[in-house]
Amino acid sequence: MRLLIIGGSGFLGGELTRRAVAAGHETSATRTTRPPDTRRGVPAEVSWHALDLRDPAGLTEVLARAAPSVVVNVSSGGPDWAVTAEGGVRVARAVAGRGCRLVHVSSDAVFSGDRGPYDETCPPDPVTPYGAAKAAAETGVRLLVPDAAVVRTSLIIGDGNALSVHERHVHDLVAGARDGVLFTDVVRCPVQVADLADALLELAASKAVGVRHVAGPEALTRHELGVLVARRDGLDPTRLPAGRQVDGARRGALDVRLDSRVTRRGLRTRLRGAREFLAEPRG
Secondary structure, three states, X not given: OEEEEEOOOOHHHHHHHHHHHHOOOEEEEEEOOOOOOHHHOOOOOOEXXXXXXXXXXXXXXXXXXXXXXXXXXXXXXXXXXXXXXXXXXXXXXXXXXXXXXXXXXXXHHHOOOOOOOEOOOXXXXXXXXXXXXHHHHHHHHHHHOOOOEEEEEOOEXXXXXXXXXXXXXXXXXXXXXXXXXXXXXXXXXXXXXXXXXXXXXXXXXXXXXXXXXXXXXXOEEHHXXXXXXXXXXXXXXXXXXXXXXXXXXXXXXXXXXXXXXXHHHOOOOOOOOXXXXXXXXXX
16 A cells, blocks of 8 residues: 555554554655654654645645555544544545545544444434544545545553553653543543554555444443553552542543444454553563
């Protein structure tokens, strides 16, 4: 494949670029600031392009220069509507005009948590600005590129060396560097970043279309996940404050279990549960 990874400088994007190059794919990727440091494991073979998803002309130029056969959009602007919603739709429109394959990465945040577990047939019902932006992008992608794969995933966890935002949160709470709690009533299906990246490459090379769920097979609360991360990294899990989201003023999705069984049956990649991939201490 000749890949263009949009959001390649992010946590998932970085893992995806490394694995794409290792698999022998000609790989380009986008960044929002300076190119990632090759001394930190970023392959020198990656061709980097600066891109702001709010800039249609810039997107057109990057696609023309990279000339990809497959575009994988792993970018996320959080609740920023212009980046997450409009940017995702803008990518789909540009890809549709070029005729290349599109894999668009979405989130379990598109669901409210009121009617789970959620399989690929469940329609979005977001309750947060981020979830609404992701749901809007999904809709645009599916209308503009009917043969695209829209991949919903859950909390993405690293190996303890390169830390995801969720792992950094645990470290900061244990160190007392930030306030907050880990919720005991918020349930997700965490996925290991390498497993997710391998599954995305597999889907990119396939003819799979429509919504696909790629998450871990095991449901855990945020607090349970935090304890596992702390133990793996040699931290004291008793220092992790616990609380309930329902006791706060701001509403959020509670039990969002992604049912990935249909998608997993079509993958060679094995998606491990969190208790398995967090079982060994980092060393």
